Amino acid sequence: MSLGDHVLALDIGGTKLAAGVVGETGDVRSFVRTPTRVGEGPDAVVARLLDLGREALTAAGCAAADMAAVGIGCGGPLDPATGRVHGPPGLPGWDDVPIVDLVRSAYARPVFLENDATAAVLGEYRHGPWGDVRHMLYLTVSTGVGGGVILDGRLHTGAAGNGGxxxxxxxxxxxxxxxxxxRGCIEAYASGSSIARRAAEALATGEASSMREVPAVTAETVSAHAGRGDPLARRLWDETTAALGRAVAVMINVVEPELVILGGGVTRAGDALLLPVRHAALSQAMRPAGAAARVELSSHGDAVGVVGAAASAFHHLGESQ
Amino acid sequence: MSLGDHVLALDIGGTKLAAGVVGETGDVRSFVRTPTRVGEGPDAVVARLLDLGREALTAAGCAAADMAAVGIGCGGPLDPATGRVHGPPGLPGWDDVPIVDLVRSAYARPVFLENDATAAVLGEYRHGPWGDVRHMLYLTVSTGVGGGVILDGRLHTGAAGNGGxxxxxxxxxxxxxxxxxxRGCIEAYASGSSIARRAAEALATGEASSMREVPAVTAETVSAHAGRGDPLARRLWDETTAALGRAVAVMINVVEPELVILGGGVTRAGDALLLPVRHAALSQAMRPAGAAARVELSSHGDAVGVVGAAASAFHHLGESQ
Known part of the structure; x- marks a missing residue:
């Protein structure tokens, strides 16, 4: 079987690792994932990531040598040119990790590193069901909050790769x-860890809540208990979606995209997140930009990281030809 | 004298009209301006604008027939394609004014309409002393607050011309x-009219201030009295520059430009505006984008409107060839 038109995609997140074999058309031939462990340093994470990559290759019935390249998506700051990760907030201890060199040594294939949200917007742009869209923003609401930008059909990563x-x-x-x-960044309100922290602070004041019965309250706890009518969870969730909606309105005002896509772990809440964020964003953005924009959830769900990392690898392969 | 490589540029602002004859290299051969009058409707403003344009032509020693085109810059919302202005907040009564048709009838030349901040960023990009800059934002702090965006050396105006x-x-x-x-838009704090309104509100509380002696307090009053040490004016001005700095930091985080240019009437305050805004923006933006960006004042001063409108006209002439 020829798999020269496939890549191995690796997704390094604050709470999970994922790997997959993905084709040039975005077809996911294998997809495996595992949670990261608290306190695990970069060496251990990289070792498990390489194992997970091999698992993804085996699941797709192929070997590293069959791959056109390896794409890695990771939270920034990082430098795609040097292949080094520079201490992302979601990855404690990752100071100046030469991830591209480490992965290339293991698989002996060309390796490309990209900011995870940049990779995700490329994945959505190339493989999402969005029709003829030239200007697209991707907002990842995960352990942290990040973004990716497509303008006029091209990736916009800023003067030195730190835009979005x-x-x-x-x-x-x-x-x-x-x-x-x-003060007051959207990440301080709406990231998974900030939602959990706001819940812990509110519970510490002694306010009654069904969330008290949960040993470790997460963003998922808050959205689930909000859905079941707990007043405290409801208030926290409403604040989260209102904050996100207001921030998306600002992004629409600045960029006037046709489409804003929401992805990342917190968006597993589905319509409970999408509908209020969409309403707040489109009603609060300036007309006519707000009236014309769409706000949608990622079309790739949990696999958006590997689809994005793969799209990024194909993008770089195309550029280097 | 052949002036085929010149255009007549018209600048319609909330408090002033300006006109000039400008060459393809940004050389301003004539520049005339006049304040707008409170309560003056679009018919009267357009009539005075056409007279001002004729004055600019005379001052440059030429006639409308010598011009390659006429460029108009105006606050949005407006539609460059239909040539109509749709009720900008700074121009009361301007609902659906076919400004391009009116100007074309008067001068019998091709006429191009552009958002004033979009025109200004084009003028700075083409004719400013900025060196090799690919990503540039222009923030106009005037009667209102608006913006223009150059990304990768190209104008970004959004999906339907309403970005920035x-x-x-x-x-x-x-x-x-x-x-x-x-609530809480930067325009509500830092536009010329908002600064004046905040000052009026503070004075209405009875607080002591040297500004009390001034019959009609404007943004210029606030910056001048702040410079002379009046505590209330100082507080208002510090809040204004802090607000602008914070907003510029957000723009740097989203776009990662190499350069942010501040222009518009409020920036006549010079270093009293630039230095605190620059410090706040660059210290509050994320590293490394904040560390690498520059924040500067417009290189064209009061003429930025006509230089921009001219650059926009040449841009459209180039596209239509």
């Missing part, structure tokens, strides 16, 4: 302190 | 109500 930092669109300059050191 | 609405980047979702209906 949607996590640091602010909603309240007097608001919550963010991991970046500033 | 930097006035509606928010800083506080619980903050001041903006003309757009939302």
């Amino acid at each position: 930092e949607f996590g640091h669109v602010i909603i309240d300059w007097n608001g919550r302190v963010c991991g970046c050191g500033q | 609405e930097f006035g509606h980047v928010i800083i506080d979702w619980n903050g001041r109500v903006c003309g757009c209906g939302q």
